[in-house]
Every structure is written in structure tokens, then in C-alpha cells.
Amino acid sequence: MEQFKCIGVTGRQGRAEASDTLTRLLQFLGDRKLSVFLDERIDNLLPGHGLPVCQRTEMGERCDLVIVVGGDGSLLGAARDLVHYNVPVIGVNRGRLGFLTDICPSELETQLSEVLEGQYLEESRFLMEAQVKRDGTLIGEGSALNDVVLHPGKSTRIIEFELYIDGQFVYKQRSDGLIISTPTGSTAYALSGGGPIMHPTLDAIVLVPMFPHMLTNRPLVVDGNSELKLVISTNNDIYPQVSCDGQIHIGGAPGDQIIIRKKPEKLRAIHPLNHNFYEACRSKLRWNYQEYSR
Template sequence: MSQAESSRAVLVLAHTGRRDAVDAAVSVVERLHAAGLTPALLARDVDRLQVLVGERLNRVPLAVVGRDITLAQCEVGMVLGGDGSILRAAELVRGADLPLMGVNLGHIGFLAESERTELDSSVQWVVDHDYTVERRMAIDVRIWREGEQVASSWALNEASIEKKSRERMIDLVVDIDGSPVSAFGCDGVVMATPTGSTAYAFSAGGPVVWPEVEALVMVPISAHALFARPLVVDPDSVMAVEILQHEDEEAVLWCDGRRSVDLPAGSRVEVTRSAEPVRLARVNQTPFSERLVDKFNLPTSGWRGPVASEVRPEDDGVAGTRTVDPTSHPIGAEMATERGTLRHDAAQKEDGQ
């Protein structure tokens, strides 16, 4: 029996074109091995890492996916990079039912569970199996021409239809559940999941949808129309876009910015909820609102926090009577102190002091 078959295996995926990701990958591999787990890597990543840090990597026994181990034998995948790396990893493990834990080495990193400063902790979470698995909605995408399905794909974030020629718009019709909603010229349309609402759809002016909300989002891009608002629809709806039959009217479909299909005039793209979600390993139970504030560096100064209330003896014991204690929050206490100082100064002036 091989080491990979006799011990827990963890898939390690890194952006080998970035030195910080390479160093992080080797560190994770070493720490997993030291904890008695088997690090598993793709053959192409092993070859690349051998070139960059061969001497260090040679000291650690590895399992190569496809040769020594299958994806199904790995219990979790650690992805070292930004959201793009996680999207690549989601494509790789599609169908393997493998949860992914992202360590953000990029910029915003909405999909990542931890930051680069928590690399050691992330390894320990995996070693201790100290994580839960969250299922994120994905979408299936089907392309039709002249009544026949010609291609299909899927996406975790979004399927975007974009104009192919920079100097031209595309004319299209959008429909929901087989009923037309509007027709207009535009630069494109984004059809997104709640996870993708903070990606391309957000940049196009779409709403931010909390990940636990089950819904689909459609957002026009630079539409020339009076009604071209973002739409939020039932998760079991069918969102569709038809490219109108105009001369030289061509578009391109992108799924998560990774997989593309050309769309000549007359093409129809249908998007539905996928039966196969993407599984993300989670440790931090941070509310999404806090992640939103942190990732986008949103201003929250002046926030006093939830209202603290209780029934007090001076309320004569009347049931349901509530008094607010603003000093229960640090900002409230600070403001209360300032108000008290102002009242004291005013009283001194009235007394002629």
C-alpha cells in the first residue's frame, strides 16, 4: 500500500507563476508532511516547482495526481493565490466533490478563507480537520443555434455575454422563464450567482447578494435603454439572452472569465442553476457583512452597534419598558463623555464661573 493510500491526502494548488505562491506551496507541503499527511500535487506543478525550488522539494515525499492518487482520494484542496486561482481550482475538481480552502495571496480574495499571514493556521485547520464545508451555487450554461444545442459549460461566478468588436454594440433580447423582458443594444450582459455578485456583476452595477441567498442575477452592461436594470430572479428560473439577427452581429460568451464560446447572430444562451454546487472549506464564521466591509475597505465610522436595552427598576417595573444604554458600545461611551463635558461647560457659564 502506498503512502497516499495509507494516510490522509491533501491537494495543494498554487499559482506557480508567482514567487510568493511558490514559497507558500513548498511551506505547506513541508508542514503537511511533518504532520503525517500526504501532499498531493499536479504533475505540471511538480515539474514547475522542481525548476524553481528543486532541492527543497526533493526532501518531501509527494503524491502526483493521476499517477499516485486520484482527486477523489484527497480530502480537501488548499489553493494558494487569489480568486482567479480558486476559480481555476474549481474547474479542476469539478465532479470530484472536493472542498477547496483558499489562502488569499492576491488582492480582494472574496472566495478565500484566510490571508497569507494565516498560512500556518490554515495548515493546522486542515491537519485538525477543523473546518466545515459550504456549498456555493453554480450555474449551467447552454448555447443554442437554430434550435439545436451546440455547446455547454458552467460557472461559479458568472456567465457573461460580451460584444466581440470594440467599435460595435450588440443587439439582444433578454427573457426570463421563456417570457421576453426587454430588447436593447449594449456592450453585454452578466448572468451571475450570489457568489459572483461581488465580481463582474458588481463592476457592472449589479446588487450585492449574500451568499446564502438563493437567487440568480442578470446585469446589463452599458445598455442603451430606458429600462436596463439589474434583475434578481428565482434560483430555479431560466435566464436567457438571444443575439438578434443583424449583419456582423457577433458576441462571445465567457464563463468565469476562463472558458469562452463564440456567439454569432441568432445564438441563444440559457443559464440555469446547476445541480452540482462548488464546495468551499470554511473555518471563520465571519458574517458576510464584515467580509464586505473588510474586502472593499468600506467606511463605517460613527457606527454605535446594536441597541443595548433592558428593563430597569426606575422604569417602575412596567413590562416591556426599555431604556437605551449608549455607553455599552465604545463609540457611544466616547460620545456620551463628550456630551457630558459640553453640558458641564455650559453649566459653568450659566453660574458665571
């Protein structure tokens, strides 16, 4: 296994818990005499740290491991920025569920010691890219590790749109929108919309209708290499939005086309040796029925 010598550190801004964990992390890395670069976005959280500061693009070019301190949202943003550089990423959880940031802060030193010594698990996670086109002209684009969502924005009215998969017409739907999720995102927004949980190593995409007008519109799982096209009907009176990971938002209009496909680059996700997807589901989704059988 690869051993890491140059470490990039990024994370969530504005929370005291994250700052405390960042301080411990930098102390730990400093004690091991490793080269460390700090994301400029969190520079102000650690006054007087004395470390070189850089943008994530430079971090991707110079580091052989990036550690994200924060919640899943923090890792989603880092993944989109770093996927082009083939640098592995690992997360220390300072959020809520922490499906992606799976190192517990209380075990930070123990678990990271094993990772830095080459004892870890590595997974390949794919991202999607979305393009919004108007009259054939690109007006916006974004990437997503979790999901791409067509939704009505601030409106409460339903959206009418058509779905095509690999050029084949699938259906015309009237609903609050559509969640298009990777396996990584299947435990996030898609799950709350009634979608299936998919193992993160699957090469598949799930489409989850949001409150469809016809109850027979159910979640649909398709091949991960499929090209999806949504056409917003010209009959719509509202201007819906396309959101990527809930962090990038593109305004749409009647007649727009949204093209969604897998990105060619993949994220290298690092986990501690004791990482287990099903255990994560049991603990974070409370599948352990014994808790409720008393």
C-alpha cells in the same frame, strides 16, 4: 466535523509569492504526516518535491480536501474542475482581493491546523452552466462559479438580444452585453457593473445589463432555479462572445441561443472558523468609513 487525511494541492502558476507559500504549505502538511497529491500544473514550481503528481480529476477522486494557493481566479478554475467530485475546497490567498481564497498566508499554519482538526465552517455554493446553440446544435458550453457574460468581444458596437426567463419573454435589449451572476460572483464583475451584493448563501441569480441603450434597464434578481435564454438578434453585424468566469470563451453569432441554468452539483467551500462575509466586505471593499473620517 470531518477530519482530512488526503490533501490535494493546486494553485497559481508563475508567481514567486505563490511558490514560497506552496513550499511552506507542503512543509506544513509533511510535518503532519498527511498524504499529499500535487496538481501537475504546478509541478514545475517545486523542483525535487518528491510528491505524487496528478490531474485535478484524479485529485477529486482521491483526496478528501483540496487546498488552492493563489487568487480568486485560481479558485474559480479549481471549483469548475472539482465540483463534480463533492470534495471540499479551501483557498490560501496569493492574489489581490481574495473573496474566495480567505486564508491569509501569514496565518497559514494556524488556520489550516484548525481546519485539518475539523474546526471549520462549510458553505454550499452553486455554479451555473451555459450552452451556446446554433440552429439547435450545441456549439460550445462552460461552467461558472462567478458569472456568465455576453459581451461584444473585440468590437465596440452594442449587441441586440432578447431575454427569456423560464420560457417567458422579458425584454429586447440593446447594450454592451449582459452579466449573469451567482451570489458568489456578485462581488466581482457584476458589482463593477452596478449590480447588488448578494449574500453567498442566497439561492438567486442577478442579471446586470452592461451600458444599456435604455437607462431603465436595471439589474434584475431572479430565483436560482430559473432557466435563462438569450437570443442574439439576427440584426447584429458583430459576432459576440460568451465568457464563463472570464476564463472560458465561446464565440457566438447572430441567431444563436444561450441557455443558462444552475448546475446540479454544488461546491463545498471550506472557511476558517473566524470567516465572516460582512467583515470581508468591510475590509476588501473598504466599507469602514472611519478610515475616511479623519
